[in-house]
Amino acid sequence: MEPLGDELAREGIELELFIQAMHRRHGYDFSQYAPASLRRRVRQLAERFGCDSISALTGRALHEPKLLPQLLEGLSVPVSDMFRDPAVFRALREKVLPLLASYPQINIWQAGCAHGEEVYSLAILLEEEGLYERSRIFATDLSANALRQAEEGIYPLREAKQWSRNYQAAGGTRSLVDYYNARYDLLKLDDQLRRNITFAQHNLASDRVFCEAHLVLCRNVLIYFSNPLQDHCLALFRDSLVRGGFLCLGMCESIDFADSAGDFAAADASLRIYRLAANGAAMAAP
Amino acid sequence: MMNAAAIVVGCSTGGLDALKLLLGGLDRRLPQPLLVCCHTGSETIELLCELLGRVSALPVIAAAERHAVRGGHVQLAPTGYHLLVEPDRRFALTTDPRVNHSRPSIDVLFASAATVWREALIGVVLTGASADGAEGLRLVRRAGGCAIVQSPADAQIPVMPQAALDRAGADYCVPLNDIPPLLNRLCLP
Known part of the structure; x- marks a missing residue:
């Protein structure tokens, strides 16, 4: 198994490339999002799209512009309640x-x-x-x-x-x-x-x-x-x-x-x- | 003895009593931060901080968004939010959907803490009625960190420690009474 340190370092690069792709291909800049939760969401998004890595998700983000609404939804929607708090x-x-x-x-x-x-x-x-x-x-x-x-x-x-x-x-x-x-x-x-x-x-x-x-x-x-x-x-x-x-x-x-x-x-x-x-x-x- | 930089603790049903015992037995010189995710069901975290603060050897506070993780303090995940640690060792909160029917989720806290502290992290799973924490503890071990699980036979509700053992295994599987001295031994120079 790949050591976790290497895996995290690789994933960090993949995440940067995904953010760049979203920015340059679609005009949405996620570079100023808080890193821990963004990493988590992008991982989940990759899973939801059946991609086994963030790089694979980046590929789809680049090649399939019609996915943009789903990508934005996955990256942005928090859940709430009526009269929360x-x-x-x-x-x-x-x-x-x-x-x-x-x-x-x-x-x-x-x-x-x-x-x-x-x-x-x-x-x-x-x-x-x-x-x-x-x-x-x-x-x-x-x-x-x-x-x-x-x-x-x-x-x-x-x-x-x-x-x-x-x-x-x-x-x-x-x-x-x-x-x-x-x-x-x-x-x-x-x-x-x-x-x-x-x-x-x-x-x-x-x-x-x-x-x-x-x-x-x-x-x-x-x-x-x-x-x-x-x-x-x-x-x-x-x-x-x-x-x-x-x-x-x-x-x-x-x-x-x-x-x-x-x-x-x-x-x-x-x-x-x-x-x-x-x-x-x-x-x-x- | 290891080079521990931080401790994360997860518990659910029966967790209040377990935490009282755990925090009461810690050495007040512990320099590490101790981050706790406890499914309380209470509206706010302040009451829990106060209850635990009365018996804890270390000050107990709610983890504050964007603020730095504090050494020598017990910091609790606020009710209704996932607690994460950023690479620069500050707290982040999210309102992402529940994980294992829980928010805060132990898995979410442990996963982000393992990313940050890697082999210098100690993960502790105590009593509880869900499987939350099992995957998180697996990631702690995968990153080279140390896993402590309360013996299921000793736990008020054995489901959670058993799930953690099944999924992650443990470096130490001991009764609750033995966990504070173990942490003191692992964490003090």
């Missing part, structure tokens, strides 16, 4: 939305929406707080396949029990059942919830700001990025947000090593809800 959604409902209510039009950007569980959670919050009619949610993701699934709003019914508990814990005023139809082992969310959501492809590593947002949600996405790319994204969010606008990250994310973090003040540090400081100076929490 209920305390965060409760804080959005009770502390953030009341402040956003002063704006005539509320723009929310969910960056890296994956299959959309949290986008619809947000839509339900806005609906119940009477703000949805003047809100617009821009839900973006790198993966077109993920966006297509998000747009459908169809999920496994087995999730419903946990999601209902989350919804209640997040301060839901009705019952989650009011928002979906169940058939066989699937649940389909009410089409009405989609009426103010725009789904669009957007690459955080290379695309620019496209809207003026009052709230940006980007949960458990930057954890896949290296420090420089994380910093780049925080700067992107800063440039998108209005003064005093809110940023909500995943509950275990750390921005301790990002220069752009200085532009934000913690509104609730433990829930990772931040506020864009006015004039670049730290601003009091709400």
Whole structure:
């Protein structure tokens, strides 16, 4: 058997070549992704495509452009839940939305929406707080396949029990059942919830700001990025947000090593809800 | 004695009691980081840190995203995330799908730690009701690291240590009581 040290060194080279192929052939740059999880995902992707090495996967990525959507999906989609971390959604409902209510039009950007569980959670919050009619949610993701699934709003019914508990814990005023139809082992969310959501492809590593947002949600996405790319994204969010606008990250994310973090003040540090400081100076929490 | 640079520990059902005993018996001079993946089912990891911190010889904290792995500290994988170690010995978290029905998964932690520390890693598998950790421990050994498995007969739930033995084998298969002195012996100069 090849010594593991040699195998890892070889695989490291293969990974670099795969990243180069994705960049030069397809224009997607994964070089700033955090290495440990990227290696894991590319390995899994190779397995899923029946390739016995990352090099074999690189060959297919180069020769079969129609595989691109599946490659991007495999490299980007994290899983989520409706109202994941209920305390965060409760804080959005009770502390953030009341402040956003002063704006005539509320723009929310969910960056890296994956299959959309949290986008619809947000839509339900806005609906119940009477703000949805003047809100617009821009839900973006790198993966077109993920966006297509998000747009459908169809999920496994087995999730419903946990999601209902989350919804209640997040301060839901009705019952989650009011928002979906169940058939066989699937649940389909009410089409009405989609009426103010725009789904669009957007690459955080290379695309620019496209809207003026009052709230940006980007949960458990930057954890896949290296420090420089994380910093780049925080700067992107800063440039998108209005003064005093809110940023909500995943509950275990750390921005301790990002220069752009200085532009934000913690509104609730433990829930990772931040506020864009006015004039670049730290601003009091709400 | 080996040149150990880090210790990874995995446990599941029955893990809380086992960890109390393990951490309570460690020498407080241990310079290595000790990374723990325990399937708790609790909402947050803070409570577990506090419980274990009361009995542990070393300080117990939650592994913090992007922060450097800390020697002489027990660092727990946060609930709901896979814990990985980057090549520059910083922590990374992911929300990738569950592995062996678990997130955090022991296999994921062990695999990334084996990549980083190779022959200087000690992997420990304790009580549990799943096969998580077996593949991870195989990779630890494959990289030249040292594998310690709690004797299944001694474990509250023998499934996990047995699965680890079946898949990876072990350098030491001993009762829980013997693991802290063994680690102290392997890890102190």
